[in-house]
Amino acid sequence: MSAPRRLPVLLLISLACGGGTDKHPSGDLPEVSAARLKEHISYLASDRLAGRGTGTPGYDSAAHYVAERFAELGLDSAGTSGYFQPVPFRHARAVDGSGLVLVGRSGRRALIPYRDYVPVPNFVAPRAEVTAPLLFAGFGVTAPERGYDDYQGVDAKGKIVVLLTGAPSSFPPAGRAHYASNRLKRENAVGRGAVGLLVVRTRDQTFPWDRLVRQSHRGNMRWLDRNGAPTDVSPALKGAGTLSDSAAAQVFEGAPQSLSQVLDAAAAGKPRSFDLPLRATLRTVSTYDRLESPNVAGLLRGSDPHLRDEVVVYTAHLDHLGIGEPVKGDSIYNGALDNASGSAALLEVARAFASLPTAPRRSVLFVAVTGEEEGLLGSDYYAEYPTVPLERMVANVNIDGLALLYPFREMSALGAEHSTLDSTVARVARRMGVTVAPDPFPQEVFFIRSDQYSFVRRGVPAVFPFMGMRSDSGVDAAARFKDWLATRYHLPQDDSDQPMDLEAGARNAQLEFLVGLEIANADERPTWKQGDFFGTTFGQQRAGSR
Numbered sequence: 001m002s003a004p005r006r007l008p009v010l011l012l013i014s015l016a017c018g019g020g021t022d023k024h025p026s027g028d029l030p031e032v033s034a035a036r037l038k039e040h041i042s043y044l045a046s047d048r049l050a051g052r053g054t055g056t057p058g059y060d061s062a063a064h065y066v067a068e069r070f071a072e073l074g075l076d077s078a079g080t081s082g083y084f085q086p087v088p089f090r091h092a093r094a095v096d097g098s099g100l101v102l103v104g105r106s107g108r109r110a111l112i113p114y115r116d117y118v119p120v121p122n123f124v125a126p127r128a129e130v131t132a133p134l135l136f137a138g139f140g141v142t143a144p145e146r147g148y149d150d151y152q153g154v155d156a157k158g159k160i161v162v163l164l165t166g167a168p169s170s171f172p173p174a175g176r177a178h179y180a181s182n183r184l185k186r187e188n189a190v191g192r193g194a195v196g197l198l199v200v201r202t203r204d205q206t207f208p209w210d211r212l213v214r215q216s217h218r219g220n221m222r223w224l225d226r227n228g229a230p231t232d233v234s235p236a237l238k239g240a241g242t243l244s245d246s247a248a249a250q251v252f253e254g255a256p257q258s259l260s261q262v263l264d265a266a267a268a269g270k271p272r273s274f275d276l277p278l279r280a281t282l283r284t285v286s287t288y289d290r291l292e293s294p295n296v297a298g299l300l301r302g303s304d305p306h307l308r309d310e311v312v313v314y315t316a317h318l319d320h321l322g323i324g325e326p327v328k329g330d331s332i333y334n335g336a337l338d339n340a341s342g343s344a345a346l347l348e349v350a351r352a353f354a355s356l357p358t359a360p361r362r363s364v365l366f367v368a369v370t371g372e373e374e375g376l377l378g379s380d381y382y383a384e385y386p387t388v389p390l391e392r393m394v395a396n397v398n399i400d401g402l403a404l405l406y407p408f409r410e411m412s413a414l415g416a417e418h419s420t421l422d423s424t425v426a427r428v429a430r431r432m433g434v435t436v437a438p439d440p441f442p443q444e445v446f447f448i449r450s451d452q453y454s455f456v457r458r459g460v461p462a463v464f465p466f467m468g469m470r471s472d473s474g475v476d477a478a479a480r481f482k483d484w485l486a487t488r489y490h491l492p493q494d495d496s497d498q499p500m501d502l503e504a505g506a507r508n509a510q511l512e513f514l515v516g517l518e519i520a521n522a523d524e525r526p527t528w529k530q531g532d533f534f535g536t537t538f539g540q541q542r543a544g545s546r
């Protein structure tokens, strides 16, 4: 389908850069400077910015830094207040007075918040309590198109449902990622009449329990709609939380299957659903505060009078976790790789576009988004209240974590296979001498875990280029990445002191630039593949609006 477009696109790029050949990996196109990337990362990840927590002064400094760079590059302001689009949030925390009590044949057991389970605050009721029987409902997934339903033969009405993280391994990666989403599971449970939700972690979790506990002390956020109401809440659900492994084992005591049998069945693909011989009282006391934190948006106008109203949207989240519990004596979660590096790349990709002798045919929008670490909130808000019409957004290219760990020779293009973006990425990769590999960690469902998903959910084809797991330096890339996940990811140790291969980062940013440039200059806008899961699920929302 996309093959006939290949030649014209390459020709256009060649024309745009003065007839450069493919002799150099990137022709005569602007190159991304490793030194500039370093400068941005050093500032954004400095202790001065205190980890850029959503709603903090450190984040605001980062936002001003981005806006100043956008202005220097001559980008049009594309926020609602200059370059800024302020996003209002409710920040909620479950506090003292919250608790979970299990009552079964063997008696009554009180579970301690932030030790035995991580409570989820209630966004609409400061004091919420529910007592109900427990139902184990597998992954909590209902996928009619696959003939799969964890609720088949059981009744969730008036019950607290106990669900596993993730989705069946038998699903293809896209469906697995989609159905693993908390939001979907919560909505499904509420639709079945559930009044509470407890999550049990499967065995393939790479995010350690103690880190989850540490992070959950910070509370949760939701953005507020134009009436000031928190969105993405389910008032019918009176309480929710995630169980520790030992609490989960207690929940399955005396049940038709033990926790370990359940986890075996889950790993094999299809857990059985059944009522648990327990009742639970889940009490949640929540405190609220209101925050505001801006997205930052700048636009480069396209040069083609017929195509310039269409927009390629680049996103990178500017926020990180801020100040938190100290680890090894450090309490600043600087987020150097996650995602000062991607924000730096966003700025340098914008510079590359701005320095083209002729602007690309379509317009290119650069959005540094807030609230990603709080649940993709800034991008969700932007996609809900976009400053360019949603139906004119032809694609989203998301940058979350540059390849800084080793010289890479492979990239994964998460999500590209769902649309014609896969051939775009393939062309760019060839040009740069990089191979494109499938998602190396499908069980991590990265595709729904960063900001591109906010656009995908509204029908916009998206790609999240992600560092590959092969290096040309003899490094065991996968081992190094896993080590990074274990020792630095979402820890204060993701700071500027870690070794960073900025040349690899610059090459990664160059690839991001070329992907957007191809999309911006192509004759046709990207389309979902015929019958694709996301295109079918979400794409029709935009059909007819073109």
Ligand SMILES: [Zn+2]
Pocket (backbone or CB within 6 Å): 338, 373, 490
């Ligand atoms: Zn993160």
